[in-house]
Amino acid sequence: MTSPRSKNGREDFAEILRLVRPGARVLDVGCEDGELLDLLTREKRVDGQGLEISPAGVSACLAKGLAVVQGDGDRDLDHFPTRAFDYAILSKTLQQMREPRHVLSELLRIADQAIVSVPNFGHWRMRVSLMARGRMPETRALPDPWWSTPNIHLCTLRDFTDLARELDLQVDACAALSGGKPARPIRPDGLLENWRSETALFLLSRRAEDRPSAVPTNLFGEVALDQPNPPPGPRRKPRNTRR
Amino acid sequence: MDVGAETTAAGETPGRGAPGGDTGGGVWRFAASVGLRLDSGARLSPLEIAYKTYGRLNETKTNAILVCHALTGDQHAASVNPATGRPGWWNSVIGQGLPLDPDRYFIIATNVVGGCMGSTGPASTNPKTGQPYGLAFPVITIGDMVRAQAMLIEALGIDTLFAVVGGSMGGMQVLQWTADYPEKLFSAVCVAAAPRHSAQNIAFHEVGRQAIMADPDWRGGAYESQGVRPEKGLAVARMAAHITYLSEPALQRKFGRELQRDGLSWGFDADFQVESYLRHQGTSFVDRFDANSYLYITRALDYFDLAGQRGGVLAEAFQKARGVRFCVLSFSSDWLYPTAESRDIVRALNAAGCRASFAEIETDKGHDAFFLDEPQFDRALRGFFASAAQARGL
Numbered sequence: 001m002t003s004p005r006s007k008n009g010r011e012d013f014a015e016i017l018r019l020v021r022p023g024a025r026v027l028d029v030g031c032e033d034g035e036l037l038d039l040l041t042r043e044k045r046v047d048g049q050g051l052e053i054s055p056a057g058v059s060a061c062l063a064k065g066l067a068v069v070q071g072d073g074d075r076d077l078d079h080f081p082t083r084a085f086d087y088a089i090l091s092k093t094l095q096q097m098r099e100p101r102h103v104l105s106e107l108l109r110i111a112d113q114a115i116v117s118v119p120n121f122g123h124w125r126m127r128v129s130l131m132a133r134g135r136m137p138e139t140r141a142l143p144d145p146w147w148s149t150p151n152i153h154l155c156t157l158r159d160f161t162d163l164a165r166e167l168d169l170q171v172d173a174c175a176a177l178s179g180g181k182p183a184r185p186i187r188p189d190g191l192l193e194n195w196r197s198e199t200a201l202f203l204l205s206r207r208a209e210d211r212p213s214a215v216p217t218n219l220f221g222e223v224a225l226d227q228p229n230p231p232p233g234p235r236r237k238p239r240n241t242r243r
Numbered sequence: 244m245d246v247g248a249e250t251t252a253a254g255e256t257p258g259r260g261a262p263g264g265d266t267g268g269g270v271w272r273f274a275a276s277v278g279l280r281l282d283s284g285a286r287l288s289p290l291e292i293a294y295k296t297y298g299r300l301n302e303t304k305t306n307a308i309l310v311c312h313a314l315t316g317d318q319h320a321a322s323v324n325p326a327t328g329r330p331g332w333w334n335s336v337i338g339q340g341l342p343l344d345p346d347r348y349f350i351i352a353t354n355v356v357g358g359c360m361g362s363t364g365p366a367s368t369n370p371k372t373g374q375p376y377g378l379a380f381p382v383i384t385i386g387d388m389v390r391a392q393a394m395l396i397e398a399l400g401i402d403t404l405f406a407v408v409g410g411s412m413g414g415m416q417v418l419q420w421t422a423d424y425p426e427k428l429f430s431a432v433c434v435a436a437a438p439r440h441s442a443q444n445i446a447f448h449e450v451g452r453q454a455i456m457a458d459p460d461w462r463g464g465a466y467e468s469q470g471v472r473p474e475k476g477l478a479v480a481r482m483a484a485h486i487t488y489l490s491e492p493a494l495q496r497k498f499g500r501e502l503q504r505d506g507l508s509w510g511f512d513a514d515f516q517v518e519s520y521l522r523h524q525g526t527s528f529v530d531r532f533d534a535n536s537y538l539y540i541t542r543a544l545d546y547f548d549l550a551g552q553r554g555g556v557l558a559e560a561f562q563k564a565r566g567v568r569f570c571v572l573s574f575s576s577d578w579l580y581p582t583a584e585s586r587d588i589v590r591a592l593n594a595a596g597c598r599a600s601f602a603e604i605e606t607d608k609g610h611d612a613f614f615l616d617e618p619q620f621d622r623a624l625r626g627f628f629a630s631a632a633q634a635r636g637l
Binding site for chain 1: 570630
C-alpha cells in the first residue's frame with residue numbers, strides 16, 4: 001500500500017473529511033503515515049483504527065498516537081468482526097489489491113459504509129496518452145512506469161460502478177476529484193464523467209436487506225486461523241449492466 | 244480482597260545507575276490469613292512479593308505502570324541488581340527521557356511468585372517443615388503470578404494501572420492481566436510474546452529441565468538443605484535456552500566461526516568464540532538464579548494457553564477488555580515467539596472489538612531484541628505511551 005495519495009491526495013482527504021460523521025468508528029485500510037486518520041481524529045473526533053503494511057508507516061502512526069495494526073488489506077480484513085465500524089476507508093488503494101472484489105465486499109461487511117477512491121483509467125488523459133503514444137499512460141494521477149507501478153488492478157469509473165452493482169452495493173454519494181480542484185458531485189454512471197473524472201470517490205453501503213447482523217459472528221478460534229480466506233458469502237449473479 | 248500486610252525496606256536508597264527520581268520498594272509480606280489461591284487448587288501462604296518502584300504515584304493514583312519480567316528477570320528493572328552488580332534489565336526503556344519516564348510515571352516492577360529474588364518461591368522456607376520448599380512448592384501458572392501482582396497493586400492502594408507492560412513471559416502476564424483484570428487497566432503493552440506455549444517452546448524448556456534434573460547435585464530438588472547446587476545442569480539449561488533468545492544472523496555476525504586462540508585444540512575445549520560465549524552465559528547464570536525456580540517458571544510458561552482456558556477461542560479472553568488500549572509488538576527475527584503469534588493476538592483483539600495497535604520491529608537480533616536499544620521499538624513505545632498518557636490526562 002504505497003499509494004501516492006499523500007503527495008497528490010489532498011482533495012481526496014478533504015472530501016472524506018466532509019463525508020465522515022463526527023464521533024464515528026473508522027477503519028482506514030492502507031493508512032500509510034496516518035495523515036488522514038490524524039485529521040479525522042482531530043477534526044471529527046473519530047474512533048480511528050488504521051491498517052498499514054509498511055513498517056515506516058506503522059511507526060509514524062504510533063508516533064502520532066493512532067491505533068494502527070501492521071497488516072495487509074488483502075489478507076487481514078477477514079479477521080475484523082462484522083459491522084465493527086461505521087466507515088471503512090480505502091483511499092486510492094483498491095487498484096493495488098490482489099483481490100479488489102473480495103476487499104470491497106469485506107469493507108462492507110466490516111463497516112456500514114465504505115469510502116473508496118479509485119483513479120479512473122477512463123480519464124481522457126489516459127485515453128489520449130494511450131492513443132497518441134501507444135504506451136501505458138503515465139499521468140499525474142498514475143505517474144509510475146508499467147514496470148514499477150504498484151497498481152495491478154486499474155479500472156475505469158464504469159468498471160467500478162459495474163462491480164459495485166454486481167456486489168449489490170448502493171452508491172450513496174460519488175464525487176470526481178481532479179488535480180487539486182474541489183470535489184465535484186457526479187452521477188457515477190454518467191458517460192461524460194468517465195472521461196472527465198481523474199479520480200472518483202464513492203460512499204458505498206449495503207442495501208438494508210443485505211446488511212449482516214451487527215453481532216460479531218466471526219469470533220474465531222484456532223481452527224479459523226488456519227483458514228486465512230474463509231469462503232466469501234453467497235455471490236449474486238451478475239446483473240446485466242450494459243445499457 | 245483483604246490484604247492485611249506490611250512491607251520492609253521501603254524507600255531503599257537508590258542504587259548506582261538508578262533512573263533518577265525516587266526509587267522504592269522492598270518485600271511485601273501478606274498476612275498469613277490472606278495467602279494466594281493458585282490455579283492448581285492449592286493455596287500459597289505465607290506469601291511475599293519483592294518489588295521495586297521508580298518515580299512517584301500522583302495524587303489521583305492514575306500514573307502507575309506495572310512492568311512484568313521475563314523468565315529469568317526480576318524486580319530490578321531499572322536499577323542496579325544487587326545480586327549481579329549489573330544495571331537493570333530494562334534500562335533501555337525505563338529512565339529519565341526514556342519511554343517509561345519515572346519523572347512522569349510511578350513504575351512498579353515485581354519478582355514473580357515462584358521466583359528467586361525475594362518473592363515466595365521453591366527456595367523459600369516451607370512453613371510445614373522449616374526447610375526450603377524444593378519440590379513441595381506448588382506448581383504455579385502465569386495466572387497465579389498475575390493474581391499475586393494484583394494483590395500487591397491493591398495493597399499499594401492503586402485501583403487502576405495506567406499500563407501493564409512486559410516482554411516475553413512478561414508479555415504473557417500482560418495478556419493474562421487483560422483477561423483477568425481488564426477493569427483495572429487503562430492500557431496494555433505486550434512485547435515479543437505469544438498467546439500460548441507452542442510445542443517447540445515446551446520442547447526447549449523440557450531440555451532445560453532435564454539438564455537440571457540430570458545433575459546429581461539436584462538431589463530430587465532438595466539440594467539446598469544438602470548444601471549443594473545443580474550448577475552444571477542449570478548452566479546447560481541456560482546455554483540451550485540462550486540460543487533461542489538470539490538469531491542465526493546475529494550469532495553469525497557476532498561470532499561467525501571465529502576461534503578463541505590461534506588454531507584448533509583438537510579436543511573439546513571451547514575452541515570457537517560462540518562456545519566460550521555460551522559457557523559464560525551458563526556459568527554466570529547459576530550465580531544469580533535458582534534451579535528449582537527455573538523448573539517452576541518454565542512449567543508455568545508451558546502451561547500458558549490463554550485460548551485453551553476458553554474453549555480454544557482466543558478472542559474470548561479479550562471480551563471484557565474493550566476499554567483497554569492495546570499495543571502488541573513483535574520482532575522480525577524472533578523465532579522463539581515469532582511474529583505470527585503476535586498476529587494471532589492482534590486478530591483476536593480485532594475480533595473482540597478491542598482497540599489495538601500492532602507493529603513488527605525489523606531487527607536481526609532475535610527474541611532478546613526487546614532488551615536492546617532498537618530505535619523502531621523505542622519510537623513505537625514512545626508514540627503509544629505519549630498518546631495513552633494524553634488520553635489519561637497525564
